[in-house]
Amino acid sequence: MRWIRSSSDELSATADPSGASAPTIRTHVRTGARRRATGACVAVVVAAVALLASACIPQGTWKATAPAPVGITPAYASDFISVSCPTVSFCMAVGEAGDTPTAANDWTQPIVQTWDGAAWTDRSAAFQSLKGEDGADFDAVSCASATSCIAQWNTWGSGDINPRIAGWNGSTWTVAPMDLGWYTAISCVPGGTCLAMSDGQDRATWDGAAFHLSAADATPDLTALDCVSSTLCIGQTADAESATFDGATWTVTPMPPVPGDPAAFPQFGATSIDCSTSSWCVAVGGIASQATASAPATTVPASALWNGTTWSYPTVPAPANAVLTSVSCANGAECVAVGTTIDVTFPYSYSPVQAVWNAFGWTSIANPPGTGTVAASVSCPPNATVGCMGVGGVVRSLNSTLRAARFTWPHP
Numbered sequence: 001m002r003w004i005r006s007s008s009d010e011l012s013a014t015a016d017p018s019g020a021s022a023p024t025i026r027t028h029v030r031t032g033a034r035r036r037a038t039g040a041c042v043a044v045v046v047a048a049v050a051l052l053a054s055a056c057i058p059q060g061t062w063k064a065t066a067p068a069p070v071g072i073t074p075a076y077a078s079d080f081i082s083v084s085c086p087t088v089s090f091c092m093a094v095g096e097a098g099d100t101p102t103a104a105n106d107w108t109q110p111i112v113q114t115w116d117g118a119a120w121t122d123r124s125a126a127f128q129s130l131k132g133e134d135g136a137d138f139d140a141v142s143c144a145s146a147t148s149c150i151a152q153w154n155t156w157g158s159g160d161i162n163p164r165i166a167g168w169n170g171s172t173w174t175v176a177p178m179d180l181g182w183y184t185a186i187s188c189v190p191g192g193t194c195l196a197m198s199d200g201q202d203r204a205t206w207d208g209a210a211f212h213l214s215a216a217d218a219t220p221d222l223t224a225l226d227c228v229s230s231t232l233c234i235g236q237t238a239d240a241e242s243a244t245f246d247g248a249t250w251t252v253t254p255m256p257p258v259p260g261d262p263a264a265f266p267q268f269g270a271t272s273i274d275c276s277t278s279s280w281c282v283a284v285g286g287i288a289s290q291a292t293a294s295a296p297a298t299t300v301p302a303s304a305l306w307n308g309t310t311w312s313y314p315t316v317p318a319p320a321n322a323v324l325t326s327v328s329c330a331n332g333a334e335c336v337a338v339g340t341t342i343d344v345t346f347p348y349s350y351s352p353v354q355a356v357w358n359a360f361g362w363t364s365i366a367n368p369p370g371t372g373t374v375a376a377s378v379s380c381p382p383n384a385t386v387g388c389m390g391v392g393g394v395v396r397s398l399n400s401t402l403r404a405a406r407f408t409w410p411h412p
Helices: 046-056 124-130
Strands: 002-007 010-014 061-065 076-087 090-098 107-115 120-122 136-145 148-157 160-168 173-175 184-188 194-198 203-206 211-214 222-229 232-237 241-245 250-254 269-277 280-288 299-306 322-331 334-342 350-357 362-364 373-379 388-394 403-408
Touching: 076 107, 076 403, 090 136, 090 148, 090 388, 107 124, 107 148, 124 173, 136 194, 148 184, 148 194, 160 184, 184 222, 194 222, 222 280, 232 269, 232 280, 269 299, 280 334, 299 334, 322 350, 334 373, 334 388, 350 373, 373 403
Parallel strands: 076 136, 076 373, 107 136, 136 184, 222 269, 269 322, 299 322, 322 373
Antiparallel strands: 002 010, 061 403, 076 090, 076 388, 090 107, 107 120, 136 148, 148 160, 160 173, 184 194, 194 203, 203 211, 222 232, 232 241, 241 250, 269 280, 280 299, 280 322, 322 334, 334 350, 350 362, 373 388, 388 403
16 A cells, blocks of 8 residues: 555555555644653553553543634635644644635635634635635644745645745745655744755755755655754655654655554554654554445544654554544653544535544543544644644535644643
8 A cells, every 4th residue: 555645745555456446544743843742641650551641641631723804805614724833823824715606615715723822823825826826725734833844735726736835934834846746744943943855856845945955865655844953854654664864864664564454464554653753753644445346445543653763552542434634742751643534325424533642642622622523634733732723624515714722731
């Protein structure tokens, strides 16, 4: 099995060509590195791990925030698809909307909004000159600070899709002078620089004011990337591999087999990764079963944990026919993952899936406010105990509107 993009912003699992494949899942690269803090439940006595794990599972809750009215027209069936929060007082969320009231899937109107810790501000108008003759749609956003972000998006024109990278300096956007391959990933180090990497192309560094290009460095086919620093990035590839970048070269190694995979597909398909250090990462995504002539492929939500030496696969308490699309950690002990279930029968339907990590394992959490809302992306400020932001919308609905909610742990 090979995880491939079926369009510029979608990921799907391709199995036996003679069988039907699972429905395509919109997913986006995790953005921004997250530093690890010491959690209250990290130091444990081995014999008491199970008891402490149960006692320490944070039972946080979502609280809705109100996105700003979209400042461009037309904008029908709007939803967010990616968010990045480098601090507790700043997030940038990107999304898109259709340009007619009956074209919910005609994503031609790009939307950009920022959060200042109390309210959302619409900044969509500043992006309009970049959208192309037939519009644009976003893949991902990543921010180093309130005045330094990069976005990955696609312009549409004359039937062509043109992937692009742009940097934001707090008020205006600058397009990176680089070509992009089929697989592109972005990541900003909070308080540092931002990197854009694409298979077979030059690497771009954004310093908050300008892009700087470096010669192509054999970038693999990345589906997820997180940079701890400008000289340490860890990612996952479309071929079920782990990839590490040291500032000059990539080291790629196969992921270990997934235990107990009934479909003989020992491959983990990652959609998002969060790394606090070189010795701690959590990645999320899914494992696809093999399609047959009589049954479509299905997807089981999955996660992978890196301890500096090996990858393991902690169980995710989520339903079958689901995938996790985004993960972010406030510290090494507390992470939030979001995703969606998929009804594999046409016309398909989606339901939100969320889980929280507590340094021992995953546990399910209640859905964010809003019936039918799917949080497509989540971002936690580094070392924060409150305020992870999840964003999304009502998938496949003409009545979709921008949705955002903060996840808070009940810390004393």
